[in-house]
Amino acid sequence: MGLRFIFMLTRNDKTVEDAEQHLITALAAGVHHIGFKDVGLPFERLKQLNEAIKAGGATSYLEVVSLDKESEIASAKAAVEIGVDILLGGTNVDAVLPILSGTEIQYYPFPGKIEGHPSALTGSIDEIVASAVELNSREGVSGLDLLAYRSTENVTGLMAAVCAAVDKPVIMAGSIGSRERIEIVRRSGAAGFTIGTAALDGDYPADSPELETQLRSIQKDVAGVNNHLSPLGPKNLEQSFAGFSETWSPKIAGTINNMQVKLVKLEGEFVWHHHKVEDELFFVHKGKLMMRFRDRDEIIKEGEFIIVPHGVEHCPVALDGVCEVLLLEPSSTLNTGNVRDERTVSDLEYI
Template identity: 65%
Template structure:
């Protein structure tokens, strides 16, 4: 992801939406080539169908883990392997996940920092989050980081810049992005990409209309 990547998430408030399959078709028709979903909201067979649709459309697939307890996260990782997604985002149990992903070809971007709640929030100071990011990114088998920057209580541009500077691995900024200025801040910080789900599906991103096609076009125009 040399250029800033927009990853469209088929999710609202950290849950995959019931009508996600229809949104995949809209996104593919709009030229979106990075599409993901969460590990909660739909049963595994429905997630499998989403994965098939995304890949059949020539797009890159992402599954983001938002389950916080170890057993649920392990189940989600096994599901990601079964689904054959290209990227696994999120999760916090790195020591448990790395052995499972070895040899699968799935690129792994866990959360740095202390994650709590659902929808997930990022706790801690900039220094604490950067320390966590540096430690996690230094692990063999970790391909990048999934940073909940706009779910934190700190100076977000400063946080993103510090985390991106702490590692040469790509950083994806996830969660609560709903306007062009935030995307520009992500770019200026040196991140590799960002996710948007809720704001596009709820028609909240500034655009010529509230429909998904207009929302995706407006977001893509910020790249």
């Protein structure tokens, strides 16, 4: 799945007043994980905000800011009533777990000691790791919400130590406001991270401080560190076919898993053959193709295709001059199948 980016509609540990408008921008930008805090807006608006997040196809997160037991119990009950997907934060695990029992809400409490507002993570790395290990062992705890960048300890070492000590997903929270920090989070072994204020204030390195640009820049950086960016662009069939003239010599134009997209020019009649295990798709880009079978002949015109199942003997014939064909077939496919002759091409060129 890769590292998960969670956009928080929050500033200074409060859900922002204009959260609904920012949500529209986030959903339009294709953000799939969106959260808010349990303070900042009235309960009814939080409930409507959650409904809008889920209606937009995103996963919803509620992060608990309250640290006293009674407030946290109220927040957990609110999470159930609101119907969020994931409850982040909080430290009163024994009080919260019974409230979430029987629901589908995933629970990611804070490891370590949390103090102040905005929240800060205190204690040594060893103490925080010990807390994380204890929480990790608890049934009903789905993962951990680590306030890594709000710790005074070595943040890189802290994140790596916690992720190495537990077998449940860890989400990193705090001031993660650059690609460099996102890369550090990924290397630590974390499952995800949150960004709120940096994007809302236009502080994330991007071409513009506008929220949509901020979010798209973050998503691009996340895709980059996850190795999910494609180096491939469109290919034009007209131009590709114009790049070669020889016939009956397939060229590789692209690869899809163990399949290859091949371009070939046909002229006249080929050889009768079959493929023992490979199916083939013939798409006619230009010209007219006749596919001869032992029981019939099929005519394939421009814009049409035919699939030849493996084991079926066939003989392609180009009608009315040269026929340009796109082939989709496994990379193991030999153009002459079970036959070896002067038209067999073992080493295909890439175009």
